[in-house]
Every structure is written in C-alpha cells, then in structure tokens.
Amino acid sequence: xxxxxxxxxxxxxxxxxxxxxxxxxxxxxxxxxxxxxxxxxxxxxxxxxxxxxxxxxxxxxxxxxxxxxxxxxxxxxxxxxxxxxxxxxxxxxxxxxxxxxxxxxxxxxxxxxxxxxxxxxxxxxxxxxxxxxxxxxxxxxxxxxxxxxxxxxxxxxxxxxxxxxxxxxxxxxxxxxxxxxxxxxxxxxxxxxxxxxxxxxxxxxxxxxxxxxxxxxxxxxxxxxxxxxxxxxxxxxxxxxxxxxxxxxxxxxxxxxxxxxxxxxxxxxxxxxxxxxxxxxxxxxxxxxxxxxxxxxxxxxxxxxxxxxxxxxxxxxxxxxxxxxxxxxxxxxxxxxxxxxxx
Amino acid sequence: xxxxxxxxxxxxxxxxxxxxxxxxxxxxxxxxxxxxxxxxxxxxxxxxxxxxxxxxxxxxxxxxxxxxxxxxxxxxxxxxxxxxxxxxxxxxxxxxxxxxxxxxxxxxxxxxxxxxxxxxxxxxxxxxxxxxxxxxxxxxxxxxxxxxxxxxxxxxxxxxxxxxxxxxxxxxxxxxxxxxxxxxxxxxxxxxxxxxxxxxxxxxxxxxxxxxxxxxxxxxxxxxxxxxxxxxxxxxxxxxxxxxxxxxxxxxxxxxxxxxxxxxxxxxxxxxxxxxxxxxxxxxxxxxxxxxxxxxxxxxxxxxxxxxxxxxxxxxxxxxxxxxxxxxxxxxxxxxxxxxxxx
DNA sequence: GATAAAAAAACAATCGATTGTATTTTTATG
DNA sequence: CATAAAAATACAATCGATTGTTTTTTTATC
Numbered sequence: 001x002x003x004x005x006x007x008x009x010x011x012x013x014x015x016x017x018x019x020x021x022x023x024x025x026x027x028x029x030x031x032x033x034x035x036x037x038x039x040x041x042x043x044x045x046x047x048x049x050x051x052x053x054x055x056x057x058x059x060x061x062x063x064x065x066x067x068x069x070x071x072x073x074x075x076x077x078x079x080x081x082x083x084x085x086x087x088x089x090x091x092x093x094x095x096x097x098x099x100x101x102x103x104x105x106x107x108x109x110x111x112x113x114x115x116x117x118x119x120x121x122x123x124x125x126x127x128x129x130x131x132x133x134x135x136x137x138x139x140x141x142x143x144x145x146x147x148x149x150x151x152x153x154x155x156x157x158x159x160x161x162x163x164x165x166x167x168x169x170x171x172x173x174x175x176x177x178x179x180x181x182x183x184x185x186x187x188x189x190x191x192x193x194x195x196x197x198x199x200x201x202x203x204x205x206x207x208x209x210x211x212x213x214x215x216x217x218x219x220x221x222x223x224x225x226x227x228x229x230x231x232x233x234x235x236x237x238x239x240x241x242x243x244x245x246x247x248x249x250x251x252x253x254x255x256x257x258x259x260x261x262x263x264x265x266x267x268x269x270x271x272x273x274x275x276x277x278x279x280x281x282x283x284x285x286x287x288x289x290x291x292x293x294x295x296x297x298x299x300x301x302x303x304x305x306x307x308x309x310x311x312x313x314x315x316x317x318x319x320x321x322x323x324x325x326x327x328x329x330x331x332x333x334x335x336x337x338x339x340x341x342x343x
Numbered sequence: 344x345x346x347x348x349x350x351x352x353x354x355x356x357x358x359x360x361x362x363x364x365x366x367x368x369x370x371x372x373x374x375x376x377x378x379x380x381x382x383x384x385x386x387x388x389x390x391x392x393x394x395x396x397x398x399x400x401x402x403x404x405x406x407x408x409x410x411x412x413x414x415x416x417x418x419x420x421x422x423x424x425x426x427x428x429x430x431x432x433x434x435x436x437x438x439x440x441x442x443x444x445x446x447x448x449x450x451x452x453x454x455x456x457x458x459x460x461x462x463x464x465x466x467x468x469x470x471x472x473x474x475x476x477x478x479x480x481x482x483x484x485x486x487x488x489x490x491x492x493x494x495x496x497x498x499x500x501x502x503x504x505x506x507x508x509x510x511x512x513x514x515x516x517x518x519x520x521x522x523x524x525x526x527x528x529x530x531x532x533x534x535x536x537x538x539x540x541x542x543x544x545x546x547x548x549x550x551x552x553x554x555x556x557x558x559x560x561x562x563x564x565x566x567x568x569x570x571x572x573x574x575x576x577x578x579x580x581x582x583x584x585x586x587x588x589x590x591x592x593x594x595x596x597x598x599x600x601x602x603x604x605x606x607x608x609x610x611x612x613x614x615x616x617x618x619x620x621x622x623x624x625x626x627x628x629x630x631x632x633x634x635x636x637x638x639x640x641x642x643x644x645x646x647x648x649x650x651x652x653x654x655x656x657x658x659x660x661x662x663x664x665x666x667x668x669x670x671x672x673x674x675x676x677x678x679x680x681x682x683x684x685x686x
Numbered sequence: 687g688a689t690a691a692a693a694a695a696a697c698a699a700t701c702g703a704t705t706g707t708a709t710t711t712t713t714a715t716g
Numbered sequence: 717c718a719t720a721a722a723a724a725t726a727c728a729a730t731c732g733a734t735t736g737t738t739t740t741t742t743t744a745t746c
Contacts, residue, residue: 006405006487008701008703010702010703018725018726019725019727020702020703020704021704021725021726021727021728022725023703024702024703024704024705025704025725032723032724032725033724033725034723034724034725037724049483051460051461052461053402053463053701053703054462054463054703055398055401055402055462055463055701055702055703056402056701056702056703056704057702057704058703059399059402059703059731059732060702060703060704060705060730060731061703061704061705061731062349062731066441073427074417074423074426074430075424075427077418080417080418080423081418083417084416084417084418088446091443091444096441096443096458096462097441097443098440098441098442099430099441099442100430100434100439101430101434103431112434114394115439117394118394118396118397119397120396120397120398140394144349230628230632259632263632263634285573286628286629288573289573289602289629289633290632290633290634291633291634349732351731351732352732353732353733361696362695362696362697363732364696364697364698364733364735365694365695365696366733367732367735368695368734368735375694375695376695377694377695395733396732397733398732398733399731399732400732400733400734401701401733402700402701402702402703402731402733403735404701404733405701
C-alpha cells in the first residue's frame, strides 16, 4: 500500500479488472452482485485500506450522513449533555455531528445556519440564541425538506419539530412547592425574559402559582439577569436580599442562579432553607454537590438530545414530504433536596 | 426564487449567460475577472439565494473546511471548554468542527478516526480515550499530511503535534503546596493510572514531591479510581478516611474527585482544611462554588483548544510536508483557595 | 486600420461514488 | 443445441465547484 495515495474504488476496480459500479455495489451487498465477487471486492478493499470518500457520495446523492447542531454554547452543562445525547444517537446510525456555537448572537446564528446548509447536512437541531427573534434563516431547511428540530429554546411561530419541556408547568410546580413549604414572599430570578423565551414561560408559571394561592406578585421580587452567569446571579440575589423585606423563598430559573442565591444568602448568615428556601432549575451536576443540596427541576438534557436526533433520523429516512410537525413534551419533576425543605 | 430548487453556479451562469468557471472565479474575486462582472455575479448570486456546496468544492480540492475533534466525552467541563476554544477559533477562519465522542472506548476511537478520515477533514484534534494504548489508527492522517494534534491526553511515542500541560510539574507543585501547609500524610486520588497517561505523570510529581521533603510514600494512601465520577470519588475518599491513620491532606487528580473528598470529609464531621487539606486539579466551575472553595491547579482548557486549532490551521495553510512536530506546553498554576489553606 | 499584447471569458477535465440503462454471461428449458 | 430468461457486470451520466488551457474580446501602439 502506497503511503501517500488515497485509495478509491477506481484503484480497486483496476486491481480486480472490474467496473467501478460493480465495486460500489459489491461494497454495499447489492443483490445483483454475486457472492463471490462481493467477497473478493471486500477483501481487496480491506487490504488496500480503502475508506469511502463521504464527500463524493454526499455530492452525488445530495445528502450527507451528517446532522448539524447549532447551540448557544457547548459549555453549559445542559447543552453539553444535550449534545452528548445527540452525538451518541447519531453515531449509532452512522451519522456524524457538526457543532456550531452561536454564542447567543443572532448574526452568528444566521451565518452558521447558512454554513450548515452549504454543508448539505441531512438535518438540523437547534437551540436558539438568546437574542434571536426572527427565525427566517431556518426557512431554507424546511423548503428543502431538510428535517429541522428546535430543542429547549424554540421559536413560537415556526412550524417544525420541537422538543421541549413544559416550562410553564415546571415554573408553576417549582413555585407551588415553595408555597407548600410555607413561603409567602417568593423571589424570582430570571434572564432575558423580555425576548419571550422559555424563561418567560417559567415566570408565567411562577406568577400563576402565586395567584392560585392568593399571593400578590410584586415587581420588586422579580430580577431579570443580563446574563446567566454566577456573577450576575450574585448581583441579582443581593438585590433581593437587600430589600427592606427580603423574600423567604426564591425560585431561580437556572441552577447557576440558584447556587449564587444560596451562596449569597449564606454569606449574610442566613440559613438555607431555614430563613430562605431556594429552588433552581435544570438539575445540573452542581445541584447535588452544593451545600445544602439544591432542590431543582429535572431537565432531561441527554434524553432531549436523543429524541431530537431520533426525529431527524426518522424523517430523513421516511422522506415524507409533509410529515406532521409535532411538539414533543418531556416530563420534568420537582426534585426536592435540602435547599427548599422547611418541614 | 423557486422554493425547492437548490441554486448552483450553473443556474447563475445560465441567467447571466456566462461560463460556470467565470461565476466560480467571480465569486472569489479572481483577478482575471472584470470588476463589472464580479459585481454582477455577486448581486445575482445573492438574489437567487446561492449557497456554495461545500461537498463539491471539497471533493474537487480534496480538502474541506472542517476540523475533526475526537474526545472521550463532551460533558466534562474541561473538555467542553476545550471544544469551545477549538470551535471559536475554527469558526473565525471559516472552518467547521465535527465532534465525536469515544466514550473512552478504544474500538469507538478507531472507528471514528476512520470516519473522520473518510470525511476528508482538514485536520484532527484528539484527546485519547482512557483505554487507548495503541495509536496506529492515527497513522493514516500523518501519512496523508493531514495535521494531527493530540491534546491533554496524548500518546508518548507518536510523532506529531501535542498540546499539553506539564502534568508532572503540576502534580509536584500541588503536593508541595500541601506539604508547605504542614501536611505530612498526604493521600492521592488518581484514575486509570496503569495506562500510563497524564494521571500517571501527576502521580509521579506527587511521589517526587514527597521524596524531596523526605516523606516516604505509602501505597495505602494512593487510591486508583475505576472511573472519574462523583460516586467513585466518594468510594475512594472513604477508603482513605477509613484508614487507621487517615491522611491530613489529599491531592486529587481532578476537581470532581476533590469535591467528593471534601464532601466525604465534611460528612464525617472533619473540618476542611483544618483536619484535612484538599487540593484538586482542573479549576472546574464547581471549584469556586463548593464550600470551602477548592484549591486547585489551573488547566487552561479553552486556551488549549485555541492553540490546537491554530496549529491545525497554520499547518493546513503552509502545507509544509515536514513541519517540525513540536510539543506545546501550557502553564499551570496552584490556585490557592480555602480548602488547602491551613495558615 | 492592422497587429501584438493584455484582459476577459469560455472550454473541458477533474474529484469519487452512485445509479439507470445497456451489454455480456450464465442458466434453464424445450 | 438453440433460445429465452435470469443473473452478473459494464457503460456512462451525474452531483457542483474548481482550475489548467484555449479562445475570444478588448486595448494599445505604430
């Protein structure tokens, strides 16, 4: 085997004195090729170190064994678990995964969508950038029958597959749990809620839970973070704790925020959950490590990735032009640990 | 613009009554094409919604704008930061990133390397699977002049680019720091060290630091985890704490292990760092959140990703057949926080 | 206005696998 | 053994962009 030459089906064809079409078919066990030839071809292909050029196949067939994944970032635990779920599922079916990080920038997202389209990905899984309101850059996939799944951060008005949790219900459950623990003055940490995203839904749940239990929502108890980071979380938490009458409970729309709330409270000598009960969202790894252990809402990240990938794979294969674009809701649960348990 | 037709340079050529070669060159500002034509072509391309087919370009040029990344998992904070660094750097130069997770399986790694090769990636960045000892499946890249960078978990005997930290020195520094704090009986948590990897190096540093300070290493003080998880960390920590004479300090080769050590110690009513000083490795996000804050060794994940990607990009472009394959060492520091500070 | 030189654009092959159609070979049957 | 049917294989076009080589067009010069 030459060191620097890439082996193609032409090389195999020449060696065996066969046509390239025969080689191509033999390698995929086509029924018109005799057993004898198939065996021979496979043996020689192996010996010569043949690796199919997926570009050529993709160009010819106008499709690739690749799924494009477009997410705000890969470093958030929720998203890295999501990606892991996608990647494992894709791999099982022989599909590869191209990853792009929008960094929550709308412009980057537009450009990356175009790039994925140019790469002829067979499907796209996307969690929207925080700043995205217009989603017309995804229309190209739909009009070319490339399956598109939005996951977690999804647009409201785009008719395609969606995999989400019921953020409203989850926000409701989380808040109600705090009420059941005896909290009457419940703060809420949220982020970028003005963009009408999943945080807004969680907040709606929070507000409705309060109303159901005859608690009047107070604007001062809701803090909207600029970014979901530990530092911003600390700032926001302090805003709540600095109030003349601080809250006796906090529902944070993410575990990072919840953790910063716990730390900020502890730093002031407040007992959690004694003085203030706290519940987060996501069930990030840190939630079972922080002291006190953080009560939170489970958010099945890997499962969401798996299901998203499965939807893509199914809709590539079936090639149904107008498959019914459904929303898949996954269950969440209130995971009661120490930080919210007053009784 | 038709809804379901993909626009190619042929469509543009037909519309403008020009040759496809002219279109192709105009789109990249080739000097043999007149300004007038270039402007006209670009305008029409834009109007028709032309997106270049990267498969076709890749097939023709036998190279793609894609970097393959092969890592054990994407969910560990160190690796997701590494990937993030790679992705951002690649994106800036117009390169995409294909991700594969070996899940620490040797067989998966072999198959994925082949798959990346078939995808004609322009370069490969890999962090080896825990179980990999034979690395001959990477030879195909080298012999085809596809730049290959190993990062963090690198093979000893493979002549290619490597981006690592000095694990020996870091292990030494961490251990010496504990000694300086007055620890005399220092435990060590490590993982899969028999495979001769970076954990082994850290352990060598640990052992040499002890020797330098005339402390005799004891086998009972070294615990080798089966897997780097919180649960295994707890088991291993308890093994140390259950000793007749438990250690007064622990150097854990990873922050997860260190965190489990802190929790296990606290659960027994031991004070950290009072009764037992603990230092980890990586500077994972959790290290500044755990109580007490974890002292650790900084591990510049994103930077390592960036540098790895830069090496790939540089060596694609220069196309030097025999560029000197160097090892890039990045600095680490002892980050002293609460968990190890006795004075 | 003829001609050479320069500029612009066209022609045509190429990358490697796939696939519809044609051709050759084999097998079966009277 | 001839012939039809079936099986196996070959032929050739195709996917879309790129690029070395020609050809055509434009510009400059005498």
